[in-house]
Amino acid sequence: MNDFTFQNPTTLVFGKESTDQLPQMIEKYTEGKNILLTYGGGSIKKTGLYDRVIKLLEGYNVFELAGIEPNPRLSTVKKGVQAVKDNNIDFIVAIGGGSVIDGTKLISAASTSDVDPWDIVTRKATVESAVPFGTILTISATGSEMNSGSVITNWETNEKLGWGSPLVFPKFSLLNPELLYTLPKNQTANGIIDSMSHLLEQYFNEASNTEIGDAMISGVMKAIMKAGPVAMEQPENYEARETTMLGATVALNGFMRLGYAGDWATHNLEHAVSAVYDIPHGVGLAIIFPEWMRYVSKKSPARFIKFAEDVFDVDSSLSDEEKINFGIDAISNFWTSLGAPTKLSEVGVKEEDLEVFAEKTLIYGPYGNFYKLQKEDIMAIYHAAL
Amino acid sequence: MNDFTFQNPTTLVFGKESTDQLPQMIEKYTEGKNILLTYGGGSIKKTGLYDRVIKLLEGYNVFELAGIEPNPRLSTVKKGVQAVKDNNIDFIVAIGGGSVIDGTKLISAASTSDVDPWDIVTRKATVESAVPFGTILTISATGSEMNSGSVITNWETNEKLGWGSPLVFPKFSLLNPELLYTLPKNQTANGIIDSMSHLLEQYFNEASNTEIGDAMISGVMKAIMKAGPVAMEQPENYEARETTMLGATVALNGFMRLGYAGDWATHNLEHAVSAVYDIPHGVGLAIIFPEWMRYVSKKSPARFIKFAEDVFDVDSSLSDEEKINFGIDAISNFWTSLGAPTKLSEVGVKEEDLEVFAEKTLIYGPYGNFYKLQKEDIMAIYHAAL
Incomplete structure (x- = not known):
């Protein structure tokens, strides 16, 4: 083996009851009340998960960024960064698969400064801080729910690049295998x-x-x-x-x-x-x-x-x-x-x-x-x- | 599987150069300068590791608790608790195997209050806070270097009991396989x-x-x-x-x-x-x-x-x-x-x-x-x- 340093601070909550732990988990990381929900094409509304999450977040001010694409796009990330800044977001909850989570990671890292998000992806800018976030996984594939990597697509330049930072480990990820039942x-x-x-x-x-x-x-x-x-x-x-x-x-x-x-x-x-x-x-x-x-x-x-x-x-x-x-x-x-x-x-x-x-x-x-x-x-x- | 929650925040530093990272790692967790070294029967003095660590800790005020036994004893833990309190210890460095680390965990957990350490082991008292600590592993066996469990022996009552708390994960553990070369x-x-x-x-x-x-x-x-x-x-x-x-x-x-x-x-x-x-x-x-x-x-x-x-x-x-x-x-x-x-x-x-x-x-x-x-x-x- 090569010499290595390993740390993975994400809390993994796994099982049928995991989703319900959302409010308790958020409380561990912020006393703030402004939550940004990020999600994809809206299947979470069809399955009822969206309603369940909204109910779990009673007492919070919930803002939303819908429509994060498969192969998440820089343009959408920029909208998310704006939403975090406009609404003084304290914590982000990503609901989806790797694309939603990867997009959320860049939103998280790019929202605490005025850096261009793409400069983070291309290593022109370093991540100094990040808005804390957790995830509810609805597509099992990329492992993004418990790592510090992200892949972003820039459709202006047709580039799809990976980046990462120890600051964008999800604080927690809630994994309920039942949420996969409705996957195509x-x-x-x-x-x-x-x-x-x-x-x-x-x-x-x-x-x-x-x-x-x-x-x-x-x-x-x-x-x-x-x-x-x-x-x-x-x-x-x-x-x-x-x-x-x-x-x-x-x-x-x-x-x-x-x-x-x-x-x-x-x-x-x-x-x-x-x-x-x-x-x-x-x-x-x-x-x-x-x-x-x-x-x-x-x-x-x-x-x-x-x-x-x-x-x-x-x-x-x-x-x-x-x-x-x-x-x-x-x-x-x-x-x-x-x-x-x-x-x-x-x-x-x-x-x-x-x-x-x-x-x-x-x-x-x-x-x-x-x-x-x-x-x-x-x-x-x-x-x-x- | 059963539903579960997993988190392991310990940073694992593994390889030939790992020991040298001690000062940088300590700096991540404290600005204080008072360090307690805990170790066992003194084999670290024979192997030269002790001298190396002392040199790495130049600039710190280093206090010591030597003689933590195999099957670490409550009586020794109590001495360690006293040493932490007497010297306003900011960070503990455990050098040894599972026994030294297990003893250090209880010192860490019992030093921030006036609780009897044995009450922590017997679950009569709960751990509310702990002095941060890291480890340099010299005997590979128990896994204590990257978990939150500990086993303590009370020779007054002939009891050997396990206990644990998420607060006693080592902040870091430095593992150099070469340190095992001299093991009996x-x-x-x-x-x-x-x-x-x-x-x-x-x-x-x-x-x-x-x-x-x-x-x-x-x-x-x-x-x-x-x-x-x-x-x-x-x-x-x-x-x-x-x-x-x-x-x-x-x-x-x-x-x-x-x-x-x-x-x-x-x-x-x-x-x-x-x-x-x-x-x-x-x-x-x-x-x-x-x-x-x-x-x-x-x-x-x-x-x-x-x-x-x-x-x-x-x-x-x-x-x-x-x-x-x-x-x-x-x-x-x-x-x-x-x-x-x-x-x-x-x-x-x-x-x-x-x-x-x-x-x-x-x-x-x-x-x-x-x-x-x-x-x-x-x-x-x-x-x-x-």
């Missing part, structure tokens, strides 16, 4: 793919002797792969929702990467695509990750053999190449079985886009901590995924 | 046994659908069982120390028990013994845990079958009973291979003690969250372990 099937699938992708990014890391991490990652991956199809077929199966929901949270709350960062090249490759084609992150990952694996396994095979052993108990009589292919095919086939597309062309991407994507991903230079991708590597992976 | 072999063994016991206590829990936890627990246990014998044979093998050290921390920092408490009966059974016979906790656990497993597996076998599958990939053609015995024997034999005794009589316990132990463990009534032990169960387990 494709969102359930995308969440499973996204959480598995996070595990893959961390499994393929830059460190040696990662036995503890390898064991936890492969164990959580197996649990998600067992519960995931049940959640797809039986949307109201509590145990399946419970496992996939907790799995997605631990997949990216830092527990799985004590002593390394992980590769994260595939996330860059995907962000370049979804900054132009507004596709769900999980869809992009399902297409690109297997191609990243196939390409990089030819350059650096050993880890891919261990992967097939750790996660799929691959038959020890197979050749190294067969083991590698077994592991990659198992991931790819699993995602296909959830209904994910396998080619970028299926979601509208054209060959002439690939060069543009590649240039965009290279904004900070060659990248990937497990295997550093140069432009020719990136183009080869994109072409294979087309 | 038996302390390395006891640490491995202790950390595995924590995993066992949590694996045998009261909840259903614990797939995420089961996967993490069995994975970490496998990693410890692989690295442990290497650390025994090659005390200066960095990777083996790294794996067992991180394994012991995650084994009891809450990561492994999201959604359940675990059983914890065996810890009670052991504490009753080591409150009278001053044996290392790991030794007591190595003797008693396999007997608890043998006894309880007859009453509630299903979980023991899954255990053998999860941790030891037990041959699926075996009968249920054979699988159960395979798993228990594998644990017991592994601990014996580390040099642990297998019988209480080997450490001096006499048959007439058993009744006294049993009464002591029942102070709060029948116990064990996976399987509730009555007095006859307890006596049967003690007899088998004698």
Whole structure:
């Protein structure tokens, strides 16, 4: 492992009764009464969650920022910053999935100064303070509910970039698996793919002797792969929702990467695509990750053999190449079985886009901590995924 | 799983350079200059760690409480409380293993009021505030460096009891695997046994659908069982120390028990013994845990079958009973291979003690969250372990 420092101060409240703890949790962090609710397209009004939250917040002055998009947009974040400033907001409650939470993180960080929010994302400005916020999770996927990272899309420049600050850990996140019962099937699938992708990014890391991490990652991956199809077929199966929901949270709350960062090249490759084609992150990952694996396994095979052993108990009589292919095919086939597309062309991407994507991903230079991708590597992976 | 709330605010600093971060870390939590160093029998003076820490603390007023015992004693804690009050201590630095840290936790919690420290342990008094403290870990075993629990022995009453408070999470813990190089072999063994016991206590829990936890627990246990014998044979093998050290921390920092408490009966059974016979906790656990497993597996076998599958990939053609015995024997034999005794009589316990132990463990009534032990169960387990 590499030397590391780990801290995750978020309080995770998990279970059927978790939503009801909202007022008590807010009280721990502010005596103020001005709350900003942030949410997405309004499904929380259909499900009744909105009404329940409003009732729980009796006695507070509740302001709202509705309409945070999937792939949350800078323009919407700016509206949120204005809302916080105009209304002297003391605490923000984000209700939604990773997009709503990621957007809320930037609102939180950009509202205590006059900095341009995009300067925070592009590292031109540092976060010195943030408005405290908590979350109620309605889509399980990104792990944003228990980490300090965020991904924001700037549609003016077609850039989708990740940023983070220890100041934007949610103070608390309330996770009730029952809130996932009404998720459309494709969102359930995308969440499973996204959480598995996070595990893959961390499994393929830059460190040696990662036995503890390898064991936890492969164990959580197996649990998600067992519960995931049940959640797809039986949307109201509590145990399946419970496992996939907790799995997605631990997949990216830092527990799985004590002593390394992980590769994260595939996330860059995907962000370049979804900054132009507004596709769900999980869809992009399902297409690109297997191609990243196939390409990089030819350059650096050993880890891919261990992967097939750790996660799929691959038959020890197979050749190294067969083991590698077994592991990659198992991931790819699993995602296909959830209904994910396998080619970028299926979601509208054209060959002439690939060069543009590649240039965009290279904004900070060659990248990937497990295997550093140069432009020719990136183009080869994109072409294979087309 | 059961509904749960998880938070662990401790900052974990891990690696070869971790000790040097002491002054920066203290500065985050206090502007005061009065530091109390707590430590054990003085091995830190032989290894040079003491001198290094004193040098790192230049500019601070350093006071000391030396001599915190294995199985830390109430009488010593009281001296520490006095030292904090006499010297207006702003921050405590615990240098040692679980005993030093557990003692420091009670000093921390009892120094901000005039409460009798034992009343905190026996839950007659609640902790309202605590002096902040950090740790430098020199023995890897209990996980106390990243949790809010503590076990204290009262030699006046021969009681050894656990207690805890969210206020006594260490602010930070600095873990350098190299500091373990000089550990005596038996302390390395006891640490491995202790950390595995924590995993066992949590694996045998009261909840259903614990797939995420089961996967993490069995994975970490496998990693410890692989690295442990290497650390025994090659005390200066960095990777083996790294794996067992991180394994012991995650084994009891809450990561492994999201959604359940675990059983914890065996810890009670052991504490009753080591409150009278001053044996290392790991030794007591190595003797008693396999007997608890043998006894309880007859009453509630299903979980023991899954255990053998999860941790030891037990041959699926075996009968249920054979699988159960395979798993228990594998644990017991592994601990014996580390040099642990297998019988209480080997450490001096006499048959007439058993009744006294049993009464002591029942102070709060029948116990064990996976399987509730009555007095006859307890006596049967003690007899088998004698």
